[in-house]
C-alpha cells in the first residue's frame with residue numbers, strides 16, 4: 001500500500017520572505033490568512049500612537065515596530081519615514097533581512113476565484129516573482145511561463161528567456177483602489193470582475209502601483225521602494241505607493257528588471273472616507289499631471305548600475321526639475337537621499353547583521 005506523506009509541503013520561500021503590514025488597528029484579519037501566512041515571518045509597522053497596543057493573533061511569528069522604535073533605530077534619519085500614513089510600511093522593507101517582501105493592508109482578506117476556491121495570494125505572488133518578465137515584446141497570450149500558455153507565433157526567440165522579475169502587483173475584488181473623485185462619483189461600485197491573467201508591464205510604460213497587495217524582490221529593487229513623505233506634516237497623502245511605483249519602474253526599465261500586474265486578487269473590504277481621501281489626495285491629483293511626464297522623460301546615465309545609484313540620480317532630477325514647482329519636492333528629494341543612507345546603514349554590503357536593537361554590528 002503506497003504511503004502518502006501526511007506532512008504538509010513546506011511553503012515556497014518560507015525562510016526567504018517577510019510579510020510587511022502597516023497598521024493602526026488590531027490584526028484580527030490575520031485569522032483568515034492563517035493557512036497561508038502562519039509559516040512566514042511578519043514585520044508589523046505600527047503607525048500612529050506608539051502607546052497603543054496592537055493585538056496580534058496567537059501563533060504568528062512577528063516583529064513589531066512602532067514610531068518610538070523607528071526613531072530609536074534610525075535616529076535623525078527617521079525623518080524620511082512617514083507618520084500617520086500607510087507609507088510607513090517601507091520601514092519594514094528596510095529592516096527586513098529577507099530576499100523577498102509581500103506587503104498587504106489589514107483590510108484585505110482572502111478572495112475566492114470563480115470556482116469558489118480560496119486564493120493563496122502569497123503563493124501567486126511568489127510564482128510571479130520566480131518566473132521571468134517580458135517587457136521588451138508583448139505576448140498576446142499573457143504570461144507565457146504559465147502552465148497551459150506559451151509564446152505565440154511571431155514572438156522573437158531571442159527574447160523568450162525573459163528577464164528577472166522585480167515586482168508583482170496584485171489586484172482587488174470588492175472595493176477597487178479608486179481615487180477620491182472616482183469614489184465620490186461611484187460610491188457603490190464594486191469590482192466583481194476576476195480576470196485570470198498576469199501581464200508584464202511593457203518597458204517605458206508607467207502604471208499606478210497600489211501598495212495594498214504587492215510583492216517584490218528586495219535584493220533586486222528594495223532600495224527603490226521608498227514610499228515617500230506622506231501623512232502628518234506633509235501636503236499630500238495616498239500617493240506613497242504611486243511615488244514608489246513611478247521611481248521603481250524607471251529604475252527597473254533602466255536596469256533590465258521586470259514588473260508584473262494581475263493575479264493574485266485579494267478581497268478589499270473597507271472603503272476609506274472619500275472626503276478624507278480627497279483632502280489627502282487633491283494636490284497629488286493636480287501634481288501628477290506634471291509628475292508623470294517627468295518620470296516618462298526621466299533618463300538615467302549608463303554609469304548608474306546599482307539601485308541606490310539610480311535612486312540618488314533620480315532624487316537629483318526631482319530636486320532640479322520638480323523643486324521649482326513646489327518646495328515639497330525639494331524636501332522629498334532630500335528624503336530620498338536620507339532613505340538610501342538609512343537603507344545602506346541597515347543593510348551594509350558586507351552583510352554584517354544589524355542587531356535587534358538596530359545598532360549596526362561592528
Ligand SMILES: O=c1ccn([C@@H]2O[C@H](COP(=O)(O)OP(=O)(O)O[C@H]3O[C@@H](CO)[C@H](O)[C@H]3O)[C@@H](O)[C@H]2O)c(=O)[nH]1
Pocket residue numbers: 021022023024025046047048083084085086087088104105106107177210211212231237238239240241270271272
Ligand atoms: O494613518 C494610517 C492609515 C492607515 N494605515 C494602514 O494602511 C493600510 C491602508 O489603510 P486603509 O485601508 O485604511 O486605506 P485605503 O484608502 O484603503 O488604502 C489605500 O490607499 C493606499 C494608501 O497609500 C493604500 O495602500 C491603499 O490600500 C491599512 O493597513 C491601515 O491599517 C496606516 O498605517 N496609517
Ligand SMILES: [Mn+2]
Pocket residue numbers: 105107212268270272
Ligand atoms: Mn483599504
